[in-house]
Amino acid sequence: MSVRYQIVIDCREPRRLVAFWSSAIRYRPEPPPPGFAGWRDYWRSIGVAEEEIRDVTSPESIDDPNGEGPRIWFHAVPETKTVKNRLHFDLRASGSHDLPLATRREQVEAEVARLEKLGASRLETLHEEGEDHYAVAMADPEGNEFDVN
Numbered sequence: 001m002s003v004r005y006q007i008v009i010d011c012r013e014p015r016r017l018v019a020f021w022s023s024a025i026r027y028r029p030e031p032p033p034p035g036f037a038g039w040r041d042y043w044r045s046i047g048v049a050e051e052e053i054r055d056v057t058s059p060e061s062i063d064d065p066n067g068e069g070p071r072i073w074f075h076a077v078p079e080t081k082t083v084k085n086r087l088h089f090d091l092r093a094s095g096s097h098d099l100p101l102a103t104r105r106e107q108v109e110a111e112v113a114r115l116e117k118l119g120a121s122r123l124e125t126l127h128e129e130g131e132d133h134y135a136v137a138m139a140d141p142e143g144n145e146f147d148v149n
Contacts, residue, residue, distance in 0.1 A: 006061075006071040010081075011142050014060040014074035016119075020141050021072060022062045023118050025091065029059035030071065081143045089146040091115075094134065105134045111148050112136045120146075 011017050018029050036042040039060065043053045061073040093111035094104035105127075112122060119141040126135040126147065135149035 006073055008073045008075050009144065010077045011074050011144075012076070012078075012080060013142065014076050015058050016141055017074045018059055018062055020119050021074075024115055024120070024140075025062075025069075025089075026065075027062040027069070027072070028065045030061040030063045031059070085145045088144070090135075091146060091148045093148050097132075101132055101134060108134055108136060108148050112138065115148065 009017065021027065022029055032039050032042050036045065039058075040053055044050075060076070061071055063069075063071045091111065094107050097104075099107075112120075115138060116122065121139045123137040123139055123145065126137055126149075127133065133149070135147050137145060137147050139145055
């Protein structure tokens with residue numbers, strides 16, 4: 001039997017990353033559990049201290065609307081990101097390896113342009129002449145690295 005899991009990303013502004021990542025990977029901001037008007041009500045109901053709840057007026061997590069992918073929770077922490085990620089997302093935009101490199105490159109660049117409009121930053125192109133691989137390293141609005149390939 002498989003184990004259910006979620007991905008947790010430490011961040012300063014969960015609301016900002018919920019907006020970015022839900023659009024980036026076509027997830028949705030996660031609604032509160034059934035029977036709760038909002039996340040604040042839910043956290044109170046399970047005994048989370050008021051000072052821990054903060055301003056939880058919007059979702060701090062996203063989920064796959066099809067129920068297939070993992071939940072992603074953006075955990076508010078006081079410190080900013082200071083070092084390279086030890087884990088990152090690879091967003092597959094290039095299609096099948098059966099496609100010509102030029103086509104895959106165009107598809108990657110189109111996705112990079114879309115993500116830049118959402119607030120991501122391009123860090124570097126990951127391609128060497130003669131390689132049958134093309135990717136772009138990017139950073140989300142808080143500097144967390146991810147790749148588009």
